[in-house]
Amino acid sequence: MSRRVRTVLFLVSAAVFAVCFALACFRLPPFGTDEHPYGARAVAASLEQRTANAVASVTFDQRGLDTLGEEALLFASVLGAVVLLRRARDERVHDPEHVEVRPPIGLFGALALPVTLLTGGYVVAHGQLTPGGGFQGGIVLATGLHLAYLAADYRVLKRVRPLAALHAADAIAAGAFAALGCAGLVAGASYLENVLPLGTFRALSSGGLVPVVNAAVGVEVGSGIVVLLAHFLDQAHEMQSQQAGQAGQVNEKESGGTC
Numbered sequence: 001m002s003r004r005v006r007t008v009l010f011l012v013s014a015a016v017f018a019v020c021f022a023l024a025c026f027r028l029p030p031f032g033t034d035e036h037p038y039g040a041r042a043v044a045a046s047l048e049q050r051t052a053n054a055v056a057s058v059t060f061d062q063r064g065l066d067t068l069g070e071e072a073l074l075f076a077s078v079l080g081a082v083v084l085l086r087r088a089r090d091e092r093v094h095d096p097e098h099v100e101v102r103p104p105i106g107l108f109g110a111l112a113l114p115v116t117l118l119t120g121g122y123v124v125a126h127g128q129l130t131p132g133g134g135f136q137g138g139i140v141l142a143t144g145l146h147l148a149y150l151a152a153d154y155r156v157l158k159r160v161r162p163l164a165a166l167h168a169a170d171a172i173a174a175g176a177f178a179a180l181g182c183a184g185l186v187a188g189a190s191y192l193e194n195v196l197p198l199g200t201f202r203a204l205s206s207g208g209l210v211p212v213v214n215a216a217v218g219v220e221v222g223s224g225i226v227v228l229l230a231h232f233l234d235q236a237h238e239m240q241s242q243q244a245g246q247a248g249q250v251n252e253k254e255s256g257g258t259c
Contacts, residue, residue, distance in 0.1 A: 042054055042057065042058050042062065045057060045058075045061070045062055046058070046061075047201075049061055049194055049198060049207060049208065049210070050198040050199055050200070050201045050206040050207055050208070051128050051206065051207040051210050052128065052129045052130070052201065052202050052206070053127065053128055053129055053130060053131065053132075053133070055131070055133070056127050056128045056133050056207075056210060056214060057128075057207075057210065059133065060128075060133075060209075060210045060213045060214055060217075061194050061207075061208075061209070061210050064181065064192035064213065065191070065192060067177075067213075067217070068177060068178065068181065068192070071174060071177055071217060071220055071221075072174070074220070074221065074224055075170065075171075075174045075220065075224060077224075077228070078170060078224040078227055078228050081228050081231055081232070082227065082231055085231040085232065085234070085235055086231075087239065091239045092239075093238050093239065094238060095238075096153075096154045096155055096237040096238055097237075098153060098155070099153040099154075101151060101152060101153065105150075105151050106151050106152060108151060109147045109148065109150060109151015109152065110151065112144075112147055112151075113144055113145075113147040113148060113151070115144075116140060116141075116143065116144030116147060117141060117144040117145070119140055119144070120137045120138070120139075120140030120141035120143075120144055120218075120222070121137070121141065122137075123136055123137035123140055124137030124138065124141070124214065124215060124218030124222075125137075125204070125211075125215070126204070127210075127211070127214040127218070128206065128207035128210045128211045128214060129202060129204070129206070133214050133217070133218075134213075134214045134215065134216070134217025134218035134219075134220075134221060135217060135218075135221050137218045137221075137222070138217065138218045138219070138220070138221025138222035138223075138224075138225065139221060139222070139225060141218070141222035142221075142222050142225035142226045142229070145157075145160065145161060145226055146226075146229065148160050148161075149233070154233060154237045157233070161226065161230065163226075163227065163230055166223040166226050166227050166230075167223075167227055169219055169220075169223040170219075170220055170223035170224045170227055172219075173216045173217070173219035173220035173223065174216075174220045174224075176216040177213060177216045177217060177220065180192075180209065180212060180213055180216065183195055183196070183209065192209075192213075194207075194208040194209045194210065195208070195209065196208040196209045196212070
């Protein structure tokens, strides 16, 4: 495809997008009004579905297909990184170097790691009740685990990071989200429709299908982020090309010879 053709296609697409965007903006409600049609409907639906967190009600119930697409994008990103960062033929694995960490930093990391993991689990479990949810809680869980890397070193992170189990958890949780949507089809409703018992409003078991799907998202996001960072860290600490290794050996020999 020539540059001229690409330019024409871009201009045509940009014109279509500009027209559609302008038409959508003209149909928006006035700015600064006391009531918003979408907000009123979202809050009413969240109360009806026993979901105290209106955002979680929209994300996992009213617009569950959007969330399924977002989770699929994250899973595809992790899968792409795993494929691109896999060990190449001209690479070899070497032992990572030990890094000395100051005692106050190590103590802070040791104390903050369990607290952060507990906080992440709380955010995931209470996503249908309070601000948070599977996406936010999954990021907190992944961040908490990597405190072992920041407060100790890479070798400690490898010991506390069950990478094989996280690979499996990422795939299972991503598939669980898609499979849970079939509960609505089995019940004779639409895909991802909330068909489980709604429970008591503001109780941990309220929301029907929302907390179950939210938990699947939390596991998928937390596991996926850890797997993603693991392959980048492996490249930084363990993988070394054969040419770089041979160059390092030559430099060591030359330095040893000069001494």
